[in-house]
Amino acid sequence: MSLLVAEHIFKTYRSSGLFGLNKKEGAGIRDISFRIEPAMCLGILGESGAGKSTLGNIMLGLLRPDSGSVKMLGTDLYQADKKERIKLRREIQVVFQDCYSAVNPRFSVKHIISEPLRNYERLSPQEEIRKVTELLEVVGLRPDDMLKKPHQLSGGQLQRVNIARAIALEPKLIVLDEPVSSLDMVVQKQILLHLQDLKKKKGLSYLLISHDVLAVSLLADQIAVLDGGQIVEKVAITELLSCSHPASRRLLDAAL
């Protein structure tokens, strides 16, 4: 069974933003369908305004589509009852671009990483420390980093903390919404290779949302190019350079 199946998703924004000035009436996404298999990364590549965040929010269960369905392991995200929703929430985690606003600046790294564990599992204080130590190791941080606060870490280190929190409950899918866009190239590569490693070792799947061809090419197995709210091209990553749609070419030209 596929891990996630999105079928014929439509979402139109009817309100047009503050005083109708900022947002385009009728913008959104149109007739989006795709599948994500276990241990697979689907990259969603698109320019600004293409509909990437709209799509990501729908896949996270945060934005109800006007029509179409999103099924995770056969359960419809938007038809599920409360018990099923709690179970699904555990299986789909997210890492956002802005690593600083994703965490409470007053909390320690240990507190941040163990938050989902406290919500879903009853661990003793010793078990919690052991688990956080293990997660820090997995994302390439040191055990004593758990005592630090977000402002004592670099952006790259803090994004690793966000990744550790996202994998704490061993989800099946992580939505990565521009996860490395705010980091320098060297750190970007380190983090993407780390995510690649987790995919191989833990069989994790990703929906990687980005405007950056190079970032996507390091992690994705397949890419879908989004333009004007529609998927205009879908190819295996090995075929990326042969993409011919004008939106794909613009993204490729910007990167190469």
Ligand SMILES: Nc1ncnc2c1ncn2[C@@H]1O[C@H](COP(=O)(O)OP(=O)(O)OP(=O)(O)O)[C@@H](O)[C@H]1O
């Ligand atoms: N709440 C909203 N109300 C009205 N229109 C919206 C709303 N959110 C997004 N849109 C519009 O829907 C389209 C897709 O927006 P979305 O934020 O999904 O694109 P994006 O690819 O994530 O862009 P970016 O990379 O700039 O964040 C855009 O035309 C945007 O203006």
